[in-house]
Amino acid sequence: xPVPSDFGVRESDLNEITVANDLRSAKSPxxxxxxxxxxxxxxxxxxxxxxxxxEEALTNAVKHGNRNNASKRLHIRYHVDTQRTVIGVCDEGAxxxxxxxxxxxxxxxxxxxxxxxxxxxxxxxxxxxxxKSGNEVWLLRVNQPEHGACDGRD
Amino acid sequence: xKISLRQSGRAxxxxxxxxxxxxxxAELQTRLxxxxxxxxxxxxxxxxxxxxxxxxxxxxxxxSRATARELGGSIQIVSPSEQIxxxxxVTQIDPLIRVHQNLESAIxxxxxxxx
Numbered sequence: 691x692p693v694p695s696d697f698g699v700r701e702s703d704l705n706e707i708t709v710a711n712d713l714r715s716a717k718s719p720x721x722x723x724x725x726x727x728x729x730x731x732x733x734x735x736x737x738x739x740x741x742x743x744x745e746e747a748l749t750n751a752v753k754h755g756n757r758n759n760a761s762k763r764l765h766i767r768y769h770v771d772t773q774r775t776v777i778g779v780c781d782e783g784a785x786x787x788x789x790x791x792x793x794x795x796x797x798x799x800x801x802x803x804x805x806x807x808x809x810x811x812x813x814x815x816x817x818x819x820x821x822k823s824g825n826e827v828w829l830l831r832v833n834q835p836e837h838g839a840c841d842g843r844d
Numbered sequence: 845x846k847i848s849l850r851q852s853g854r855a856x857x858x859x860x861x862x863x864x865x866x867x868x869x870a871e872l873q874t875r876l877x878x879x880x881x882x883x884x885x886x887x888x889x890x891x892x893x894x895x896x897x898x899x900x901x902x903x904x905x906x907x908s909r910a911t912a913r914e915l916g917g918s919i920q921i922v923s924p925s926e927q928i929x930x931x932x933x934v935t936q937i938d939p940l941i942r943v944h945q946n947l948e949s950a951i952x953x954x955x956x957x958x959x
């Protein structure tokens with residue numbers, strides 16, 4: 691899936707990293723993106739929000755997308771500038787239907803230890819977009835206070 | 845992530861510092877669950893030096909809460925950062941785990957609870 695056209699960056703703007711399918715390897719692109727955020731003077735609140743959403747995307751890709759399969763890989767594309775951060779995380783799994791994930795904020799699900807990932811990404815990023823098969827997610831955070839809309843699937 | 849534990853009455857006080865990121869959630873859950881038993885069913889999490897926690901860390905808190913409740917105990921949180929306090933609200937965990945501004949209030953909450 692190409693970067694969504696309304697995210698404000700071109701394919702040629704994106705950096706690309708492919709890593710092994712485990713959380714330790716996933717730290718590498720995370721560290722690079724966090725370094726760029728710090729270097730471009732994002733606020734502590736913005737860095738917290740982007741890290742939270744990115745970790746959700748990476749954890750979902752490793753555990754649910756690639757099902758902890760060590761032979762699979764994660765593909766991360768990203769762009770950070772002073773105006774916006776765009777991150778795409780793609781796994782090699784079969785995908786899923788985001789709309790079928792139970793709402794973790796309704797009373798019967800509040801005490802469940804899992805299932806908050808998509809809700810958190812939507813709460814902390816300006817836009818969140820999945821591809822049709824659900825194995826790739828794009829995150830946009832505009833570097834200003836206004837954020838919090840979730841587009842769902844493309 | 846660093847965890848230091850000390851006991852106060854029927855509570856274990858766990859001071860967390862650093863970050864609970866991609867790799868630390870599972871370790872946090874193991875350490876917290878090991879701290880809860882029938883003699884110390886209450887867990888007080890002092891978070892003033894914790895800079896980041898993601899959803900694996902939140903899952904560890906909820907798993908600890910479930911174990912504590914099975915033993916008649918509770919989980920109390922003390923002094924989260926503005927970002928972590930906000931995260932507890934967004935995830936609607938804050939009604940499940942009481943947040944205190946100081947340690948004394950959290951310790952008193954564990955004393956006030958019936959056995």
